[in-house]
Amino acid sequence: MAALPGRAGDNxxxxxxxxxxxxxxxxxxxxxxxxxxxxxxxxxxxLLGADRxxxxxxxPDSTGTIVASWCCTGPAFPVGSRWSIGGPNLLTMVFQTGxxxxxDDYAGASGPGAKxxxxxxxxxxxxxxxxxxxxxxFVAVGSRTRPLPAGAEEKLAGFTELVATAIANAQARMxxxxxxxxxxxxxxxxxxxxxGAAPEKVLVAxxxxxxxLLGxEYTAMARYDPDGFRTVVGAWSSVGVSFPVGSRLKLGGRNxxxxxxxxxxxxxxxxxxxxxxxIAEAVRNLGSNxxxxxxISVEGRLWGVMVLDSRxxxxxxxxxxxLAGFTELAGTAIANAEARxxxxxxxxxxxxxxxxxxxxxxxxxxxxxxxxLVSLALDLRAAEAAAAAGAGDVTPDLDRVAAxxxxxxxxxxxxxxxLHPAILADGGLAPALKSLVRRxxxxxxxxxxxxxxxxxxxxxxxxxxxxxxxxxAAKHAGATAVDIEVSxxxxxxxVCVRDNGCGGANFGEGTGLVGLKDRAEALGGRLHLDxxxxxxxxxEITLPVDEPGGPKTSHGAEELPDGASVCExxxxxxxxSKSGEASLRSEASKSGGASLRDxxSKSGDPGRxxxx
Ligand SMILES: Nc1ncnc2c1ncn2[C@@H]1O[C@H](COP(=O)(O)OP(=O)(O)OP(=O)(O)O)[C@@H](O)[C@H]1O
Ligand SMILES: [Mg+2]
Numbered sequence: 249m250a251a252l253p254g255r256a257g258d259n260x261x262x263x264x265x266x267x268x269x270x271x272x273x274x275x276x277x278x279x280x281x282x283x284x285x286x287x288x289x290x291x292x293x294x295l296l297g298a299d300r301x302x303x304x305x306x307x308p309d310s311t312g313t314i315v316a317s318w319c320c321t322g323p324a325f326p327v328g329s330r331w332s333i334g335g336p337n338l339l340t341m342v343f344q345t346g347x348x349x350x351x352d353d354y355a356g357a358s359g360p361g362a363k364x365x366x367x368x369x370x371x372x373x374x375x376x377x378x379x380x381x382x383x384x385x386f387v388a389v390g391s392r393t394r395p396l397p398a399g400a401e402e403k404l405a406g407f408t409e410l411v412a413t414a415i416a417n418a419q420a421r422m423x424x425x426x427x428x429x430x431x432x433x434x435x436x437x438x439x440x441x442x443x444g445a446a447p448e449k450v451l452v453a454x455x456x457x458x459x460x461l462l463g464x465e466y467t468a469m470a471r472y473d474p475d476g477f478r479t480v481v482g483a484w485s486s487v488g489v490s491f492p493v494g495s496r497l498k499l500g501g502r503n504x505x506x507x508x509x510x511x512x513x514x515x516x517x518x519x520x521x522x523x524x525x526x527i528a529e530a531v532r533n534l535g536s537n538x539x540x541x542x543x544i545s546v547e548g549r550l551w552g553v554m555v556l557d558s559r560x561x562x563x564x565x566x567x568x569x570x571l572a573g574f575t576e577l578a579g580t581a582i583a584n585a586e587a588r589x590x591x592x593x594x595x596x597x598x599x600x601x602x603x604x605x606x607x608x609x610x611x612x613x614x615x616x617x618x619x620x621l622v623s624l625a626l627d628l629r630a631a632e633a634a635a636a637a638g639a640g641d642v643t644p645d646l647d648r649v650a651a652x653x654x655x656x657x658x659x660x661x662x663x664x665x666x667l668h669p670a671i672l673a674d675g676g677l678a679p680a681l682k683s684l685v686r687r688x689x690x691x692x693x694x695x696x697x698x699x700x701x702x703x704x705x706x707x708x709x710x711x712x713x714x715x716x717x718x719x720x721a722a723k724h725a726g727a728t729a730v731d732i733e734v735s736x737x738x739x740x741x742x743v744c745v746r747d748n749g750c751g752g753a754n755f756g757e758g759t760g761l762v763g764l765k766d767r768a769e770a771l772g773g774r775l776h777l778d779x780x781x782x783x784x785x786x787x788e789i790t791l792p793v794d795e796p797g798g799p800k801t802s803h804g805a806e807e808l809p810d811g812a813s814v815c816e817x818x819x820x821x822x823x824x825s826k827s828g829e830a831s832l833r834s835e836a837s838k839s840g841g842a843s844l845r846d847x848x849s850k851s852g853d854p855g856r857x858x859x860x
Contacts, residue, residue, distance in 0.1 A: 263295060264295055264403060264406065267291040267292075267294070267295050267407075268291075268406055268407065268410065270287065270291060271284065271287050271288055271291055271407060271410045272410055274287055274414070275410050275413050275414040275417065278417065279414070280418070281315075281414050281415055281418045282315065282316070284410070284411065284414040285303045285315045285316030285411065285414075286316045286318070288303060288316065288387060288407045288410070288411055289301040289302060289303050289316040289317060289318040289387070290318040291407065292318075292387060292389055292403075292404055292407050293318045293319075293320065293389055294320075295403060296373075296389050296396060296397070296400050296403060296404070297391075297397075298320070298389035298390055298391050298396065299319065299320050299321070299368075299369070299390060299391055299392045299393075300317070300318065300319045300320075300324065300325075300364075300367070300369065300389065300390045301317070301318045301319075301387070301388065301389045301390075302314055302316065302317045302318075302324075302325055302387075302388050303315050303316040303317070303377070303385065303386070303387050303388075303411070304331075304339065304385050304386050304388075305384060305385040306333070306343055306383060306384065306385055306386075307330075308562075310332065310333045310334075311330045311331060311332055311333060312330065312331045312333060312339050312343070312360070312385070312386070313328065313329070313330045313331075314326065314327050314328065314329050314330075314331075315327060315385065325363075331359055331360040332359060334358075334359065335357075335358035335359045335361070336356055336357055336358055336361060337351070337357045337358060337359050337360050337361030337362075337364075338351045338357075338360075338361060338364075338372050338373075338374040338386075338388055339359070339360050339361075339374065339386060339388070340359070341374070342374045342375070342376050342386045342388075343383070343386075346376055346378075346383050347376060348373065348374065348375040348376065348401040348404070348405070349373070349374050350371075350372070350373045350374075350395075350396070350400075350401070351371065351372050351373075351374075352370075352371045352395045353371075354369060354370055354371070354372075364390055368392040369390040369391070369392060370390075370391060370392055370393065370394070370395075371390065371391050371394065371395040371396060372388055372389060372390035372391070372396070373388065373389055373396045373400045373401055373404065374386050374387065374388035374389075374404075375387055375388075375401055375404040375405050375408055376408070377408045377411050377412055377415075378408075378412060379412045379415050379416055379419070380412075380416060384412070384415060387404050387407060387408055387411065388404075389404065429461055430461055430570060430573070433457035433458070433460070433461050433574075434457075434573045434574065434577065436453070436457060437450065437453050437454055437457055437574065437577045438577055440453055440581070441577050441580050441581045441584070444584065444588075445581070446585065447481075447578075447581045447582050447584075447585040448481065448482065448493075450482075450577070450578060450581035451469045451481050451482025451578055451581070451582075452469075452482040452483070452484065452493075453482075454469060454482065454554070454574045454575075454577060454578045455467040455468065455469050455482045455483055455484035455554070456484040457574065458554065458556065458571055458574045459484045459485070459486060459556065460486070461570070462556055462563065462567060462570065462571075464486070464556045464557060464558045464563065465485060465486050465487050465534075465535070465536065465557060465558060465559045465560075466483070466484070466485050466486075466487075466490055466491070466531075466534060466536060466555075466556070466557040467483065467484045467485075467490075467554065467555070467556050467557075468480050468482070468483045468484075468490070468491045468554070468555050468557075469481050469482035469483070469544065469552065469553075469554050469578060470491075470505060470552050470553050470554075470555065471551060471552040472499070472509055472550065472551065472552055472553070473496070476498060476499055476500070477496045477497060477498050477499065478496065478497060478499055478505050478509075478527070478552070478553070479494065479495070479496045480492065480493050480494065480495045480496075481493060481494075481552065482578075487559075489534065490534075491530070491534075497526050497527050497530060498525075498526050498527075499525070499527065500525045500526075501523070501524035501525020501526070501527065501528055502517070502522065502523050502524045502525065502528065503517065503523050503524070503525050503527040503528040503531065503539070504516060504517055504539045504540065504541030504553070504555055505527050505541055505553050505555055506525060506527065507541065508541040508542070508543050508550075508553045509550070509553070512543055512550050513543065514540065514541065514542045514543065514568035514571075515540075515541050516538075516539065516540045516541070516562070516563065516567075516568070517538060517539050518538050518561070518562035519537065519538060519562075520532055520536060520537045520538060520539065521537070531557055534557065535559050536557035536558060536559050537558065537559060537560075537561060538557070538558045538561055538562045538563060539555055539556060539557045539558065539563075540555070540556050540563045540567045540568055540571070541553050541554065541555045541556075542554050542568055542571045542572065542575050543575065544575045544578050544579050544582070545575075545579050546579045546582045546583045546586065547579075547583050551579065551582060554571060554574065554575050554578065556571070609663060611712065611763045611766075611767065612663045612712065613660070613663055614716070614759065614760060614763060615712035615713075615715050615716045615719075615760070615763065615764075616659055616663060616669065616711075616712060616715055617656050617659050617660050617663060618719065619715045619716060619718060619719035620652065620655065620656045620659065620687060620715075621656055622689070622719050622722060622723055623652070623687050623688060623689045623719075623722065624649050624652045624653060624656070626689040626722060627645065627648060627649050627652065627689070628646075628649050630645065631645035631646055631649065652687065669683075669711070671683050672707055672708065672711050673704075676701045676702075676707060677696065677698060677701075677702065677707050677710055677711065677734065678696050678698065680707070680711050681694055681696060681710070681711065681714055681732070681734065682694065684711070684714055684715055684718060685718075685732070688718045688721075688722070688730070689718075689722040690718065690721050690722050690725075690727050690728070690729070690730050690747070691728065691729050691730065692718065692729075692730045692731075692732060693729070693730070693731050693732065694732045694734075695731075695732065695733045695734070695735075696732075696733075696734040696735075697733075697734065697735040697736065698734055698735070698736050698741070702741065702793050703793065703794065705771055706741060706771060706791050706793055709767045709768060709771055709773075709789070709791060710734065710741070710743050710789070710791070712764070712767065713743060713745070713764050713767065713768070713775075713787070713789055714732060714743065714745060716760045716761075716763070716764055717730075717732075717745035717747075717764075717787050718730060718745070719760070720753065720760060720761075720785075721745075721747040721749060721785070724749070724750070724753070725747045725748075725749020725750055725751075725753075725784075725785060726749050726750050727747035727748050727749030727784070727785075728748060728749075729747070729748050730745065730746065730747045730748075731744075731745070731746045731747075732744070732745050732746075736793065739792060739793055739794070740790050740791070740792055740793070741773075741790065741791045741792075741793050742788065742789075742790050743788065743789045743790075743791075744786065744787070744788045745786070745787045745788075746784060746785070746786045746787075747784055747785050748784045749784055749785060750781065750782065751779045751780050751781045751782055751783050751784055751785055752779055752780075752781040752782075752785075753777060753779035753785045753787075754777075754779070755777070761775075761777065761787075764787070764789070768789045768790075768791060771791050771792070772791070772792050773789055773790050773791035773792060774789065774790050775787070775788070775789045776788045776789070776790075
């Protein structure tokens with residue numbers, strides 16, 4: 249009857265449709281792809297009356313992997329077995345053409361074809377499986393007895409669309425799951441960064457989150473150092489041992505850390521057997537065979553690298569992109585920390601500057617204005633004593649004190665403004681020291697053998713050292729004579745102040761001597777104190793000075809051909825009159841220095857001028 253062939257045809261169609269429906273139901277239920285593959289292999293094999301059916305995936309390294317296998321009798325090809333693509337066989341034909349293929353003669357087949365021949369296969373048909381436009385794998389059926397019927401290709405193709413849908417769905421689910429996990433991991437790290445956690449903590453967290461997310465064995469965050477090394481700053485491992493934090497390895501060779509440094513971009517090595525350099529060696533020693541590295545940038549500059557090392561072959565494509573969020577957070581944490589430490593450093597500098605300024609004002613007041621006030625107080629006492637004793641008119645003495653107080657006021661104003669005595673700035677050491685000597689309450693002999701201006705800090709230090717030493721001599725020593733020598737030799741300035749008082753000076757009781765020591769040492773110099781009780785006090789400072797050659801601008805230098813000058817202050821006697829106390833000086837006279845006696849007569853080297 250006419251209906252029979254039709255019924256027979258209907259049956260076949262029904263059988264084919266039923267097979268497809270069963271597979272489609274699995275796909276619609278979201279069944280795992282492996283189960284869908286197994287069902288496809290069996291349904292396709294049965295539908296086409298084949299002896300065997302297989303499904304395989306093409307891998308990027310030009311191999312095929314069996315993902316499902318069915319056999320109507322006996323054992324099937326084991327799932328997971330891999331074949332190299334190449335040679336005359338069905339798998340290679342599908343791979344190379346991307347279309348369905350048919351092999352009706354297995355005599356010359358190689359690779360998987362040879363294996364099929366051993367299993368008795370005489371003919372086979374295969375079709376490609378494409379997922380989202382890309383060749384993904386194949387479905388093939390084989391027969392031990394006869395070529396497969398015409399149209400077998402079309403029937404198989406019906407399954408491949410379902411397979412593709414199952415794979416695409418599964419991939420989408422995996423991606424979705426991966427995306428959610430990635431977001432959660434990023435959120436955890438972001439919270440740390442937002443809380444201002446120390447960068448070390450953030451970097452370790454990034455290493456761990458990224459490592460876990462991507463299922464690798466090792467993750468390391470490393471900083472590029474200027475000396476061509478990289479230092480591990482955060483590391484994680486799923487297998488216990490990892491790169492120790494702080495460990496340094498030399499960059500160079502073919503490995504991802506070096507490649508990222510060279511290109512500033514993400515890099516991967518899918519097979520570490522060909523990698524070189526000490527870093528590659530270390531990675532291999534850990535048992536890793538593939539790696540991906542992504543740059544860590546901090547405010548636009550390449551700062552370091554995050555490296556993921558795998559023991560189980562190449563990391564999936566797109567790993568680089570998935571790491572970008574993590575390295576961005578790492579970069580932010582580092583930038584925040586750098587900004588914080590820069591802020592701390594600048595605060596420290598401001599505090600240090602404020603401290604230094606306060607100390608300077610304190611010292612300058614102490615060593616400058618105070619010593620003048622001490623002299624003036626002594627002057628005033630002398631005048632008071634003279635008045636009480638009815639020893640004549642004290643008006644000139646009081647005038648001198650009043651003028652001295654005016655000077656001190658001017659000094660105080662200058663110190664408050666951060667300036668030093670004008671006479672020092674304008675004239676240099678010689679006139680400034682002479683003015684100190686003139687005002688001193690103790691008879692002083694000054695011998696200054698310096699023929700040029702010295703750096704400001706040196707002149708200032710010498711000025712205040714002499715001022716403090718003179719104040720101490722008046723205040724504590726009960727001295728009747730002070731000798732001051734200032735000389736320069738071998739780029740070292742030497743200042744020696746010697747009194748003939750009671751001795752016993754020490755650094756412990758006040759701040760004056762300690763302050764002088766600090767001044768000298770701050771300039772790379774030394775202070776030496778020699779003050780045995782009963783044997784007077786010698787205070788000596790040495791300060792390094794630059795190569796001579798500066799213009800001779802000091803008053804002393806202008807007025808003296810050889811730059812030397814000597815000055816004496818006879819001091820005030822207890823009755824307020826000038827006395828011509830013998831000076832302690834002798835080094836100056838011994839060495840040819842000249843001095844002007846209070847009688848105005850000159851002595852010593854005629855080449856030198858003397859001042860009072
Ligand atoms: N030339 C000196 N002769 C004898 N004793 C001295 C002499 N210079 C300092 N001393 C002693 O050493 C101590 C420390 O001197 P220093 O200059 O450091 O402090 P001060 O003069 O007491 O106080 P400040 O200088 O801070 O106003 C003095 O208190 C004093 O006892
Ligand atoms: Mg003092």
